[in-house]
Structure formats: C-alpha cells, structure tokens
Amino acid sequence: xxxxxxxxxxxxxxxxxxxAHYESCIQALTDLSKQAKIFCLVHKMDLIxxxxxxxxxxxxxxxxxxxxxxxxxxxxQCYKTSIWDETLYKAWSTIVSILLPNIKxxxxxxxxxxxxxxxxxxxxxxxxxxLVISHFDAMGHTDDHRFEKISNxxxxxxxxxxxxxxxxxxxxxxxxxxxxYIDEFxxxxxxxxxxxxxxxxxxxxxxxxxASQQYFTGIIAGQ
Numbered sequence: 001x002x003x004x005x006x007x008x009x010x011x012x013x014x015x016x017x018x019x020a021h022y023e024s025c026i027q028a029l030t031d032l033s034k035q036a037k038i039f040c041l042v043h044k045m046d047l048i049x050x051x052x053x054x055x056x057x058x059x060x061x062x063x064x065x066x067x068x069x070x071x072x073x074x075x076x077q078c079y080k081t082s083i084w085d086e087t088l089y090k091a092w093s094t095i096v097s098i099l100l101p102n103i104k105x106x107x108x109x110x111x112x113x114x115x116x117x118x119x120x121x122x123x124x125x126x127x128x129x130x131l132v133i134s135h136f137d138a139m140g141h142t143d144d145h146r147f148e149k150i151s152n153x154x155x156x157x158x159x160x161x162x163x164x165x166x167x168x169x170x171x172x173x174x175x176x177x178x179x180x181y182i183d184e185f186x187x188x189x190x191x192x193x194x195x196x197x198x199x200x201x202x203x204x205x206x207x208x209x210x211a212s213q214q215y216f217t218g219i220i221a222g223q
Contacts, residue, residue: 002036003099004029010042010060010080023067030069038076039095040064046082053080089148093132101222103134109219110136113212114193117205120178123147123192124185124216130155133189133220150192154182172202181205186217 006022008015022040029036042060045053061078068076077098079091097103106124114122114136123135130151158168170183178196183206185191193205 002029002033003095004036004038005041005095006038007041007043008060008064010044010056011047015060015063019063019067022064026067026069026072029072034071036072036075037098038068038072039091040076040078041081041088041091042078043081043088045080045087046084086145086148089131089151090144092129093147096126096131097133100133100220102219106134106216106219107136109216110134113208114138117193117195117208118197118200119193119195119205120197121192121194123150123194125151125154125190125192127184127188127190130190154190183209185209186213186220188220189216 004025006025008018008022012018026038029038040061042057042064045057048056057078057080064078065073065076079087079094081088081091100106110122110124114120115138120139121135121137121141124133125131126133132147132151135147154171157171161168170181172182173180178194179200179202180192180194181202182190182192191209193209195205
C-alpha cells in the first residue's frame with residue numbers, strides 16, 4: 001500500500017511554502033501512485049495557546065485540503081500532534097492500524113480471543129515501537145493517555161533488560177485488582193492480556209496465545 005505522511009509545522013513562518021511542497025508531492029502521487037493514502041500531521045500544537053488549538057487546527061486542515069487534489073481528498077486525513085502529549089502516539093497508532101488490510105477481521109478476532117480467555121482487554125502492539133495496532137476493551141476505559149503510558153513503561157523495562165544483557169520476551173504485572181500478561185506474539189507484534197478474574201490462569205492464557213499465533217500471523221500479513 002502506497003502512503004504519504006506529511007508533517008506540517010503549525011508555527012511555520014512559511015506555511016504557504018510548506019503547502020507548495022505538499023502540493024508537489026500530491027502531483028507526484030497523481031502521476032505515480034493514485035491509490036495512495038495521505039496522512040498530514042499538523043505538528044507542534046503545544047506551542048499554540050490551548051484555547052486556540054482547535055480553531056488553528058481547523059484553519060490549517062482546511063488549507064491543506066484545498067491543496068489536496070480532489071481525487072485524494074477522501075483518502076486524506078489530518079491529525080493535530082505534539083511530542084508532549086498523547087496526540088502523536090495516537091496519530092501514529094491510528095495510521096498503523098489503518099494500513100493493515102484486515103483490520104476489521106483483526107478487531108473481531110481479538111474480541112473472540114478476549115472472550116475465550118475471560119479477559120478484560122486484549123491489546124496488540126507493534127513489536128519495535130509499541131504502537132497500538134488494535135485492541136478489544138470489554139471494560140470501556142476512558143483514559144486517552146493509557147496506551148502511551150503502557151507503551152512507555154514496557155519500553156523502559158525492555159531497555160533496562162538490554163542494559164543487563166537480558167532479552168525481553170514477556171512479563172507479568174499483578175496486583176489485587178488485575179493481572180497483565182505481555183508476551184511475544186507474531187514476528188511483528190506483542191500481545192497484552194489484562195484480566196481481573198481470579199479464575200484466569202497465566203498458563204491457560206499463555207497456551208491460548210501460542211495456539212492462536214499462526215492464525216493472527218495470517219491476518220496481519222493480509223492472508
């Protein structure tokens with residue numbers, strides 16, 4: 001799948017010049033990659049006063065769409081992002097999931113897996129970046145920052161393992177409220193299973209993870 005990811009600096013003093021560069025990229029896609037999807041990140045939004053951010057994003061997005069060839073507009077999405085909050089992580093995770101050919105099948109399969117192991121939630125992370133690819137949440141969490149927080153915790157733990165010459169493969173976090181099990185899943189993903197059920201055993205969850213690896217590998221590969 002062909003993709004263009006174009007990053008705009010919302011504070012740029014030459015936004016017209018940035019748009020001209022973007023327009024030239026769109027022209028190249030028109031000539032060479034007419035099926036491409038386009039993702040535009042309106043970045044450094046943290047430098048805009050909070051009360052003005054939505055209006056500024058709408059203004060920039062409208063100008064971007066004006067320069068987008070009409071054939072690409074239905075396939076173009078704009079995101080407001082900053083490195084200082086969850087927006088950048090969320091945008092990249094959304095882009096990664098959109099690019100998967102079988103995302104709907106993947107979501108449905110994660111739901112079935114979650115129900116099979118009697119879990120509260122199942123999350124699929126990209127292996128190197130720990131971006132969320134897809135998930136099923138039976139509990140309905142409302143914290144927009146939670147995946148970014150979880151990702152940062154895992155990455156920090158993985159880094160500490162590397163520093164002590166250990167290879168990170170899996171981990172279990174358990175307290176009186178829940179148990180979280182994270183394990184290698186496919187060649188490109190990790191899986192996290194969260195359960196609060198006292199009847200759920202890690203051995204059973206681990207067995208189900210191993211039994212479903214080949215099936216999920218095929219979905220992710222688009223087979």
